[in-house]
Structure formats: structure tokens, C-alpha cells
Amino acid sequence: MKKALRILAVIILLAAVGLWAAKGANPGWTINNIPHETMDPVTGLSGVTYEKGFIPGWDFLAVATLMAGVMAGASFLFRNKKAEN
């Protein structure tokens, strides 16, 4: 159990960092409304439309790190298996 929790903590941390990096390593807050600029050729004005999406930010990394930390911490509550003689 102890080992499983530690492995899970590492997997969560690596998966979160991997996803964050793969989605563009956004240093700001997580983006759920992705803005798209549109240009009106007649008026010359640029408009914005929003599309639902997910680009993880630093808050996503913080939550993932916290979860991994909790799991790693919880692993200390379990005792090591004693080696059988």
C-alpha cells in the first residue's frame, strides 16, 4: 500500500506536468474559455468569440502537486512490511 501510494503520487505529478507542458505550458490561470479573434473586413473591427476548452495553468499544477503531496504523505501512515526470516 505504501509503495502503491508513492507510485500513484509520482504518476499524478508527472501526468499533470506532462499535460501542462503538452497544452502549451500556460503560466497563467487555467483557461476554460478560449478566445478566438475575428476580423470584420467591412468595419475593420476585431471581435472575440469564446469556445469552451481546457488549457491547464499554474492552478492546475498546484492542485496536482497538492494531491501528489497528500498521497505521498499518506504513504507514511503505513508501516513497512517486515522481512520474514
Added chain:
Amino acid sequence: MKTMSRKMMRIRWIALLLGAALALPAPAAPESFDFKDPKNGNKIEFKLDAPAEKIAGTANGISGTVTFDPQNPGATRGKIVVATASLTVPNAMQTTIMRGNQWLDSAQYPQITFEAKELKNLQTNGDSTTADAVGTFTLHGVSKELTIPVEMKYLKDKLEDRLGGNQKGDILVITSTNFSIRRADFNIMPGQNLDKVADTIRLTLGVAGASPK
């Protein structure tokens, strides 16, 4: 015979004058432009630069009416309305908090408005006019006199090009790239969270209104 000829001449002159009067173009009347854009392309951008955080977003729930006379741009009057619930930032949770009762309270104050009452420092160049629009800005239930530098561009007979179909009419484009307000002036959490939410809100306006014929 002579009297008859004089009468005929008079009638001819009157007919000629009437014809000339009818042929003259009628003086342009002020046009009313509706800013509820069917293409949803109108927007206001807002930016806040606090020491710990930068916030940028847009609002596209624009409506309102502006009366504009191409022969007399100085007489322009009107009101632009922004739906508070249309203010959006890229983070959904921040959007909810911003519209919530601690900040903009969109339920109680559903509209942000600017009503132009006077234009100053007019400069017209062709179809484009720059001016300082003086009017009342209302946000979060607080109204303040505000001067906004604006550029108005009159696009005659361009509505069909923009909307397609057979919708004839004119377009009025109003832009403003440099004005700011302070949230404390409008009683939005004055003096609080200044490290993350700046007091100064920089605004950029780009809206187009239609005057169908």
C-alpha cells in the same frame, strides 16, 4: 393673344423652378444607428495590471442607439449599453467571481452604460471624425461624468456588404483606444485586493451600429 403668351411663360417658369427644386438633393437628416450587432462583432476590452496579477477580458453584449448626422457630427448623441453578464475572462471561475455580488453584481446591476451628451474638440477628415465624447458613465449603480476620446467612421451604403442579402443601409463605427476608469470610483471593492485586482481599468471600445434603409 399677348396675355395668353405671358401666362404660358409664367407657367413654364414655375414648372422650371419646381423641377429644379425637386432635382436638388434633400439635406441629409440625422440617422439612428442600432448597436445590437446581428454578427455579434461588437466588443469592449478591459485590462487590469495589478502587481501580482494581470486580468484581461472582453464584453460583447453590446446594444444601444446613437443618432449621427454626417453633415453635423458634432450633434451626435446616444447611449451604448453593455450587458454586465457578458463580461468574460478566459478562466471560468474568475468570470463567475467577477460577475458575482462581491464585484460587479450583474444580478443587481445588469447594465453598464455610457450616454453621450456633448462632443468636444471635433476634427473631421472625410468620413472620419475624432472627438471627446462627454457623457454619463454608469457602472455598478454609480454614475459619473466621463470624457472618452472617440473616433467615428461613417460607412455609407456599406450595410449590405457587411450583412449580405439585400439589407441596404449605412454603418457607423465607433472606436476608442485610450480611456480608463477607477473601480474605487464606482464602489467596486474600493481599496481591496489591490495586489491582484488593479484599481485602474483600461478600456478599449470597438463597436459598429447599423442604420437600415
